[in-house]
Amino acid sequence: MGGVTGGAFKCDFGGCTAPPFQTQYLLNSHANVHSSNRPHYCPVRGCPRSEGGKGFKRKNEMIRHGLVHDSPGYVCPFCPDREHKYPRPDNLQRHVRVHHMDKDKDDQQLRDVLAQRPEGGNRGRRRRT
Template identity: 85%
Template sequence: MPPTTTAAIDSMGIDGPNNTPSGGFVCKFAGCTAPPFQTQYLLNSHANVHSSARPHYCSVTGCPRSEGGKGFKRKNEMIRHGLVHESPGYICPFCPDRDHKYPRPDNLQRHVRVHHVDKHKDDPLLREVLSQRPDGPNRGRRRRGNGF
């Protein structure tokens, strides 16, 4: 049975037959197991993980990730890193070196769960760390548009 007109149109791209299925932008790097990407842009962004280039740098002078330093492979990683400089900082109460600040409370909580497993669940400091939430009106939670 020949394809319907609609099916034939759906399989055509602007320049002819579209050989990639929806979300079919596949990484051709040998051994890469990443699932297909929805857009060419996302595939191009992913390609950076296979490169040693780190073209994105922190704008804060003196940061080890600034120009001349380590940098980032992906722009979104550099943007997320900016929180380190903008956050008031969440400090681990159990570490003797109090210089390292975590930009978000969930980062501190992950650190505590991994590096301080010896703390008893009823420890008041542990309970305080694990109860911290991000500041601000949204506090990191999505809200429904219908007011519920």
């Protein structure tokens, strides 16, 4: 194993700058980024990303999305439908910074969202023993 770089499977989509892929499978997976196809759907009935809804281009995106159904969730207080729910506070904070730039920095709800920290306190870091 080790020092293998590049691959034999190059994307031929016009203007694509992706490096060649190691396998046909990886190239096929990559090809979805150039398509409007969204063949992977959330299995949770009623989810806007389930069958008949928006779906996902890649299976791993659908799997990652499943976290919103399995976690307590951090809900955007600014979206009228309360549909935007994130598994971690940093995901919600990114959403708020991108989609709600119009909020006054002194808005108490905005300050509360930006101050949220993950449950558990250590934020994913291991403690030395």
